[in-house]
Amino acid sequence: VDAVIGLDDVRAAAARLDGVAHRTPVLTSRALDAMVGATVLLKAETFQRGGAFKFRGAYNAVSSLAPDVRERGVCAVSSGNHAAAVTLAARLCGTRAVILMPSDAPALKRAATEGYGAEVVEFDRYRDDREALARSLAAERELTLVHPFDNPMVMAGQGTVALELLDQAGPAALDALVVSVGGGGLISGCATAVSALMPGARAIGVEPEASDDVARSLASGRRERVTPGRTIADGQQTPTSGELTWPIIQALVHDVVTVTDEQIVAAMRVLFERCKLVVEPSGACALAAVLAGAVPVAGQRVGVVLSGGNIGADAFAALIAA
Amino acid sequence: VDAVIGLDDVRAAAARLDGVAHRTPVLTSRALDAMVGATVLLKAETFQRGGAFKFRGAYNAVSSLAPDVRERGVCAVSSGNHAAAVTLAARLCGTRAVILMPSDAPALKRAATEGYGAEVVEFDRYRDDREALARSLAAERELTLVHPFDNPMVMAGQGTVALELLDQAGPAALDALVVSVGGGGLISGCATAVSALMPGARAIGVEPEASDDVARSLASGRRERVTPGRTIADGQQTPTSGELTWPIIQALVHDVVTVTDEQIVAAMRVLFERCKLVVEPSGACALAAVLAGAVPVAGQRVGVVLSGGNIGADAFAALIAA
Numbered sequence: 001v002d003a004v005i006g007l008d009d010v011r012a013a014a015a016r017l018d019g020v021a022h023r024t025p026v027l028t029s030r031a032l033d034a035m036v037g038a039t040v041l042l043k044a045e046t047f048q049r050g051g052a053f054k055f056r057g058a059y060n061a062v063s064s065l066a067p068d069v070r071e072r073g074v075c076a077v078s079s080g081n082h083a084a085a086v087t088l089a090a091r092l093c094g095t096r097a098v099i100l101m102p103s104d105a106p107a108l109k110r111a112a113t114e115g116y117g118a119e120v121v122e123f124d125r126y127r128d129d130r131e132a133l134a135r136s137l138a139a140e141r142e143l144t145l146v147h148p149f150d151n152p153m154v155m156a157g158q159g160t161v162a163l164e165l166l167d168q169a170g171p172a173a174l175d176a177l178v179v180s181v182g183g184g185g186l187i188s189g190c191a192t193a194v195s196a197l198m199p200g201a202r203a204i205g206v207e208p209e210a211s212d213d214v215a216r217s218l219a220s221g222r223r224e225r226v227t228p229g230r231t232i233a234d235g236q237q238t239p240t241s242g243e244l245t246w247p248i249i250q251a252l253v254h255d256v257v258t259v260t261d262e263q264i265v266a267a268m269r270v271l272f273e274r275c276k277l278v279v280e281p282s283g284a285c286a287l288a289a290v291l292a293g294a295v296p297v298a299g300q301r302v303g304v305v306l307s308g309g310n311i312g313a314d315a316f317a318a319l320i321a322a
Numbered sequence: 323v324d325a326v327i328g329l330d331d332v333r334a335a336a337a338r339l340d341g342v343a344h345r346t347p348v349l350t351s352r353a354l355d356a357m358v359g360a361t362v363l364l365k366a367e368t369f370q371r372g373g374a375f376k377f378r379g380a381y382n383a384v385s386s387l388a389p390d391v392r393e394r395g396v397c398a399v400s401s402g403n404h405a406a407a408v409t410l411a412a413r414l415c416g417t418r419a420v421i422l423m424p425s426d427a428p429a430l431k432r433a434a435t436e437g438y439g440a441e442v443v444e445f446d447r448y449r450d451d452r453e454a455l456a457r458s459l460a461a462e463r464e465l466t467l468v469h470p471f472d473n474p475m476v477m478a479g480q481g482t483v484a485l486e487l488l489d490q491a492g493p494a495a496l497d498a499l500v501v502s503v504g505g506g507g508l509i510s511g512c513a514t515a516v517s518a519l520m521p522g523a524r525a526i527g528v529e530p531e532a533s534d535d536v537a538r539s540l541a542s543g544r545r546e547r548v549t550p551g552r553t554i555a556d557g558q559q560t561p562t563s564g565e566l567t568w569p570i571i572q573a574l575v576h577d578v579v580t581v582t583d584e585q586i587v588a589a590m591r592v593l594f595e596r597c598k599l600v601v602e603p604s605g606a607c608a609l610a611a612v613l614a615g616a617v618p619v620a621g622q623r624v625g626v627v628l629s630g631g632n633i634g635a636d637a638f639a640a641l642i643a644a
Binding site: 025027046047051108268269272273276277278279309312313314316317318320321 | 347349368369373430590591594595598599600601631634635636638639640642643
C-alpha cells in the first residue's frame with residue numbers, strides 16, 4: 001500500500017511528543033479479565049492531556065508547522081476533543097486557535113476548549129456546511145486548518161498510542177489491538193505501528209451502530225458515506241472516513257465491528273465499577289465490543305484503547321439512569 | 323510517645339506487601355492545582371487490590387499470623403472495604419474468612435466481599451452489639467478477629483501508603499499529607515511514616531462532620547466518643563478512634579478537620595470531571611477538605627490520599643443528581 005504515513009512518521013511524532021504528551025498508563029483488572037476470558041491491557045488515554053488521545057495528533061501537527069505559518073494561528077472544526085486538543089497544542093506552541101463547534105456540543109467539552117483559550121465560533125450541525133465554513137474561516141483569517149483525522153501529521157501522532165502500548169505490553173505478543181473509529185485517524189496510525197512492529201496482531205476498529213460507515217466500507221471494498229444517526233458516542237458521528245485514512249484502514253485493519261449505545265453504557269459501567277475509570281461513550285466503544293463478544297478474544301492477550309474521558313458527571317448520571 | 327508501631331513496622335509491612343499489593347500511582351492534575359493554588363499529589367488507592375487502601379493492613383495482618391492460627395481462618399466486622407480486604411487477604415493466604423456485615427452495607431461492597439469468597443453474616447447496625455457478636459463468632463468458630471484499625475499490623479500496613487507516596491514524591495519535600503480518618507488506622511500508620519521520614523510535613527486528618535470524634539478528641543485532649551449521624555461517607559461512621567490509634571494520632575497528627583456531605587460530593591465531581599477518577603465518598607473526603615479551604619495549602623506541595631473507589635454507578639448517579 002502506498003500509504004501517506006509509515007512507522008518512521010509515527011516514531012517522529014513520538015519524538016515530538018516526548019515530554020509534552022503524557023505517557024498514559026496501561027491498566028489491567030483481574031475482574032475484567034475474568035469477565036471476558038482474556039488478558040486485557042487498557043491503554044488509558046483518559047489521562048492524556050486534554051482528556052483524550054486527540055492531543056497527540058494535534059500537537060504533532062501544530063508543532064510541525066513552519067514558524068511563520070504557525071504564528072498566524074490554527075483553526076479546527078470539532079464537537080469536542082479535537083477542539084480542546086488543537087487549542088492546547090496552539091497554546092503550548094505560543095499561537096492562537098479558533099474553533100468551529102456545533103451549537104449542541106457537550107457543555108464540558110466546550111468549556112474545556114474555551115478554558116484552554118480558544119475563540120469558539122458556533123455552527124448548526126444539521127444546517128451548515130462545516131467544511132465550507134472552515135475553509136472560509138481559514139482563508140479570511142489566514143489560519144491553518146488542522147483536520148481532525150485526514151492529515152498525515154495527525155494520523156502519525158495518534159499512532160503513538162499503539163507505539164507506546166506495544167512498548168508497555170513488554171515482550172509477550174499481543175493478539176489484537178481494539179480501538180474506536182470515527183474518521184479513522186486513531187486506527188490508521190495505530191494499524192501502521194502494529195503492522196510494522198507486531199504483524200501477527202489484528203488491528204480491529206469499533207464504530208457505533210448509528211455511524212457504521214467504515215464497517216460498511218470494509219464490506220463493500222470502497223469508501224462508503226452514511227448519515228450518522230443519534231448515538232451517545234458523540235466523538236464518532238462522522239459520515240465517512242478520510243481520503244487519507246481509508247486506504248490504510250483497507251490495507252491494514254483486520255475488521256471493524258459495531259456496538260449499540262446500550263453496549264457502550266454497559267462498558268462505561270464496568271469501567272466505572274471494576275476499574276474506577278471515567279470513560280466517555282466513544283472512549284468505551286472498544287471495550288464495549290470486547291464485552292459484547294463482537295470481537296473474539298477468548299484466551300488471548302488484547303490491547304484496548306480507552307480513547308477519552310471527557311464526560312460531565314451529570315451527563316454520566318443521566319446515561320446510567322436511562 | 324510509647325507507640326505500638328514505629329517506622330520499622332511500616333517498613334516490614336512494605337516488605338510483606340511487595341509484589342502482592344499494588345504500588346498505586348500518584349496522579350497530578352494541572353486543573354486541580356489551579357483550583358487550589360497548590361501542587362497536589364493524589365495517591366490513588368482506588369487502584370489498590372479490593373479498590374481501597376484496606377488491603378494493605380489486612381494482608382499484613384493475615385499473612386503474619388502463625389501458620390496453625392491462620393489455617394483456622396479469620397473474621398472481621400465491616401460494612402465494606404475492610405471486609406473485602408480481609409477476604410482477599412485470606413484467599414491469598416489460603417485460608418477462609420467470615421465477615422460480619424451490617425444489613426444496610428452498600429450492595430457493591432457486599433457483592434465484592436462475597437465475590438472474593440467470604441461467608442457473610444448480617445447484623446443490624448443500630449440494634450446489635452457488633453463487638454460482642456464478633457467476639458462470640460471468633461470464639462465459636464476458632465477464627466482470628468482482624469480489627470479494622472486497632473491492630474498494630476493493620477496500622478503498619480496502612481502506613482505503607484505514606485511510605486510509598488514519600489518515595490514517589492521524590493526529593494522535593496511535602497508540606498502536608500491529608501488523609502481520611504475513620505477509626506484512625508490509616509492516619510496512625512501514615513503519621514508514623516511521615517514523622518520519621520519527613521518531620522517538617524504536617525499530617526492532617528479529615529472526618530465527615532457527622533462523625534467527628536477525632537476532631538473533638540484532639541480539641542479536648544482525650545479520646546471522645548460520638549454517635550455517628552447520617553453521612554454518605556460510610557467508611558468513616560466510627561464512634562471513636564482506637565485504643566492503639568488514638569495515642570499516635572494525639573502525638574503525631576497536626577490537625578483533624580471536618581467536611582460536609584455536600585463538600586464530599588463536590589470533590590467527587592472534581593475528581594470525576596477533571597481527573598477521570600472514580601472515588602467513593604470516604605475516599606474523596608481528604609480532597610474535599612483541601613477544595614473547601616479547610617486545610618490551608620496555598621503555594622504548598624501536598625499529598626492527598628484517595629483512599630478508595632468502591633461505589634456503584636447507580637449510587638454515584640444518585641449522589642450527583644441529589
